Amino acid sequence: MDSYISCDDCKIISFPLKEYVNTYKKEPEGFETINVIAQALGCFCFCLTASEILENIEIKPSFQHPECDFIYELSDFEKKYLKTLSIVRKNKLFVSKNYAVNFEKENAISGKAFIGFDFADENSLKLSIKVDLKNINVPVLDIMSVLFESIWLELFPQINKSQKPYTQKTLNYIPDYLKFATAPFVQELRRLMTSEKNKHFSFNDSVIAEKITNHGHYVFKNDSEDGINTQIINQLRKMNDLTVDVLNGVVHMLLEKSKTSDMEILLSVDDLLFIRGKRASKNQKGIRGGYKDSQRQEILEHLKLLANLKINISNAYIPVIDVNGKRNYELYTGESPLIYIENSKDNDYYFHVKAGEILAVTLRGTAAKTGLIHKKIAEYDHYRNFWEKRIGNYLAWIWRSRQNKADFLVPLTIDTLLNQIGEENKLKRPQSIRNRLENALYKLENDNVIKNWEYKEIDESVLIGKNWFEIWLKLKLIIEPPVEIFEEYSKIKKIRNKSVARFDFHEILTIIKEKNLSQIKIAEETRLKNEVLSGILSGKILPNPSEKRKLQNWITKQIKKEEGTTWQ
DNA sequence: GTCCGCCTGACTGTCCTCGT
DNA sequence: ACGAGGACAGTCAGGCGGAC
Numbered sequence: 001m002d003s004y005i006s007c008d009d010c011k012i013i014s015f016p017l018k019e020y021v022n023t024y025k026k027e028p029e030g031f032e033t034i035n036v037i038a039q040a041l042g043c044f045c046f047c048l049t050a051s052e053i054l055e056n057i058e059i060k061p062s063f064q065h066p067e068c069d070f071i072y073e074l075s076d077f078e079k080k081y082l083k084t085l086s087i088v089r090k091n092k093l094f095v096s097k098n099y100a101v102n103f104e105k106e107n108a109i110s111g112k113a114f115i116g117f118d119f120a121d122e123n124s125l126k127l128s129i130k131v132d133l134k135n136i137n138v139p140v141l142d143i144m145s146v147l148f149e150s151i152w153l154e155l156f157p158q159i160n161k162s163q164k165p166y167t168q169k170t171l172n173y174i175p176d177y178l179k180f181a182t183a184p185f186v187q188e189l190r191r192l193m194t195s196e197k198n199k200h201f202s203f204n205d206s207v208i209a210e211k212i213t214n215h216g217h218y219v220f221k222n223d224s225e226d227g228i229n230t231q232i233i234n235q236l237r238k239m240n241d242l243t244v245d246v247l248n249g250v251v252h253m254l255l256e257k258s259k260t261s262d263m264e265i266l267l268s269v270d271d272l273l274f275i276r277g278k279r280a281s282k283n284q285k286g287i288r289g290g291y292k293d294s295q296r297q298e299i300l301e302h303l304k305l306l307a308n309l310k311i312n313i314s315n316a317y318i319p320v321i322d323v324n325g326k327r328n329y330e331l332y333t334g335e336s337p338l339i340y341i342e343n344s345k346d347n348d349y350y351f352h353v354k355a356g357e358i359l360a361v362t363l364r365g366t367a368a369k370t371g372l373i374h375k376k377i378a379e380y381d382h383y384r385n386f387w388e389k390r391i392g393n394y395l396a397w398i399w400r401s402r403q404n405k406a407d408f409l410v411p412l413t414i415d416t417l418l419n420q421i422g423e424e425n426k427l428k429r430p431q432s433i434r435n436r437l438e439n440a441l442y443k444l445e446n447d448n449v450i451k452n453w454e455y456k457e458i459d460e461s462v463l464i465g466k467n468w469f470e471i472w473l474k475l476k477l478i479i480e481p482p483v484e485i486f487e488e489y490s491k492i493k494k495i496r497n498k499s500v501a502r503f504d505f506h507e508i509l510t511i512i513k514e515k516n517l518s519q520i521k522i523a524e525e526t527r528l529k530n531e532v533l534s535g536i537l538s539g540k541i542l543p544n545p546s547e548k549r550k551l552q553n554w555i556t557k558q559i560k561k562e563e564g565t566t567w568q
Numbered sequence: 569g570t571c572c573g574c575c576t577g578a579c580t581g582t583c584c585t586c587g588t
Numbered sequence: 589a590c591g592a593g594g595a596c597a598g599t600c601a602g603g604c605g606g607a608c
Contacts, residue, residue, distance in 0.1 A: 278577085291594095295577095383576050384603045431569095 169270035171253070177484060178275070179255040180248060180373035182400040183362035184215035185313060189338075190247070190393055192220065193239040194386070194422065208309075216316025216332075223310035223337050239305055241382035241389050246302040248378060248393075249275040250339060254355050255363060255370060263360050269296045269303070269349040277379030296349050303351070309338040311358050318361060318369075334358055371400030372488055374449040387421055387440040392449050394420040399481050403489040409519065409534045411456045411476035418473070430469035441479070451480040452518035480519050486537050526554045 188211050211218045249272040257265040273291050317329040336357035344350035355363055362369045377392035394417070402408050418437070441453045456476040463472055523533045528550055536547065 381576070381603085386604095 169274045170257075170266060170268050171271045171274055174275055174277075174375055176375055177372040177488070178248060178252040178375055178378065180371045180396055180400070181251045181359070181362060181369065182371040182397050183318075183359075183369040184213065185218045185311060185316065185358070186247075186251075186362070187397045188213065188218055189220065189309075189311075190244045190397075191420070193243045193247075194241050194390055217314045218316070219312035219314075221310040221312060223308050238301070241386050242298070243302045243305055244389075244393065245276055245378050245382065246272055246299060247306055247338075248373065250303070250306065250353060251359075251363065254353065258355075261364065263355040263364060265353055266344065267351050267353045269299045269351075272299045272303070275375070275378050277375070300349070303341060306339055307337070307341040311336060311338055311356065313358060332361070369400075371396060371403075372485060374447070374482075376447045376449050385440075385443070387436055388443050388449075390421045391417065391440055392444060395450065395479060395481070399485055400489070406489075406534055408481050408486070409478055411478050413473075414475050414477060415473045417477065430472075433469075434472060441477075448482055451482045452520055453477055453479045454520065478520060486534075490537070522554065526550045 192209050192211075208220045208222055210220070250267065252275065253265055253267055253271060254263050257267075270291055273295055278291065278295060312335040314333045316332050318332040334357065336359075338356050338359055340354040340356060342352045344352060373396035374392065377389055377396065380386075380389045380392070382389060398412075399408060402410065414437070418433070421437075441450070444450045445453060454477070456478055458475060462468070519533055519537065523529065526533065528536075528547060532547065536551070
């Protein structure tokens with residue numbers, strides 16, 4: 001059924017696909033197409049089945065001349081049609097390539113081959129290969145390599161796609177709170193990626209940004225081999241709230257999954273989508289399918305951005321535990337990539353991820369700087385809800401920083417909070433800024449990211465005049481963390497105060513949880529100061545007798561109330 | 569302050585592939 | 589042959605931000 005046309009030094013083979021399908025009631029397989037190509041190259045004894053190839057039965061091809069070039073462009077129609085063919089099955093392509101080694105021993109062929117379809121019509125579609133037999137002396141192995149690379153890998157991308165390995169997430173469960181890196185340089189990095197990007201990014205000599213803070217001197221560099229060029233700069237500019245999510249996700253997984261001290265884990269891109277609360281697409285029967293390739297690619301891009309970052313720290317104090325078990329601070333200077341990633345060989349979406357040396361110091365051991373962040377922060381849409389995201393990230397960090405002194409309820413100035421969201425946002429209309437900030441805080445409260453928020457002192461009558469925005473910016477907010485944060489951070493022991501007997505505050509925490517009360521309200525009811533109550537509940541302040549009595553009275557009152565409601 | 573285009577994600581239906 | 593898994597295009601909703 002194959003037909004050959006000779007013209008000058010060329011040989012053309014036409015392969016009528018439709019006829020083939022009709023005759024054999026199936027579509028041609030990979031090795032059969034290779035047969036066609038091989039025949040066109042002058043090899044006519046390729047009548048093998050896949051099993052014969054696999055069993056390595058000896059073949060005796062009769063090549064006449066070596067060398068060929070392939071020049072071919074696939075039209076849209078051909079791409080569409082090829083997509084419907086199962087031209088190649090698992091691994092068989094590699095087998096045929098191996099076979100070329102055998103051919104090389106005995107044979108050499110020559111010529112130029114043009115591979116293409118004769119007609120762009122589904123019924124008469126033909127695969128044609130035109131071979132120009134003029135040049136000489138290129139081993140068959142090379143020809144087969146060209147076949148493999150230029151035809152299979154480039155011209156038939158959809159074939160490779162269909163053989164793409166199955167990607168799955170490695171995490172099955174996301175807790176309400178993710179583990180979160182709270183080292184100052186990580187927080188600086190998060191801010192740089194989002195709110196301060198336009199202000200601080202510079203691209204001189206690989207340095208992306210430089211920050212001198214109370215905590216130390218940080219330099220963020222580009223670590224890719226190509227150095228800084230336009231492409232890299234464009235990539236770096238792509239860092240945004242999503243990059244922060246990916247960073248937080250990676251850190252959570254490093255802390256959750258790594259068992260060894262070098263903090264290395266296997267991570268699937270799907271894990272990061274899962275942490276972001278993305279749902280996999282469904283199939284037609286409503287059963288969960290997989291994530292879209294575009295979703296995975298997006299995450300991949302941000303993961304690679306992180307892997308290209310290098311951190312240089314000088315004069316930063318990092319916490320260490322000395323030989324006596326006491327917490328001390330050491331001056332730290334060093335440079336390392338933020339994270340190391342290495343693609344898992346058989347799937348583009350799996351990576352071995354390792355924390356860079358500097359990050360690792362802040363994540364492991366008793367001196368670790370880690371905290372908790374509500375999973376909702378990662379789930380918020382980085383386009384629609386970036387206000388909530390940035391406030392959430394900042395609060396998670398500030399709460400962990402305040403854990404030591406337990407001053408969770410110290411008021412935050414609105415201006416400070418807005419700086420976390422980004423200076424550029426302050427240039428917008430004042431009323432919309434106030435609305436957006438208040439909406440964000442209400443949303444965070446609804447989602448239990450914060451327990452409660454209120455203005456410390458607000459006089460609406462002052463907020464009417466000409467300079468109301470400036471006055472409003474200086475107002476303070478009291479933002480209360482959820483009870484889970486209090487519980488978790490109260491477990492972190494202050495090493496120096498081991499011997500101090502603590503007040504049992506867990507009873508109050510239980511009541512708060514059950515009745516969904518806010519600490520601000522309890523402070524009012526008990527007539528204790530917010531700051532004092534917060535300190536007691538987190539185990540950092542030992543209440544004096546009067547405070548103890550106030551709390552005890554309150555607890556008794558609550559229990560009585562409880563009994564009263566049960567009675568009814 | 570309002571309008572409108574842009575961007576993003578959720579959802580849905582269709583088609584294809586693969587394993588049993 | 590059949591069912592489950594996966595890709596993909598189309599549609600819709602809603603926040604953001606610029607123009608007026």
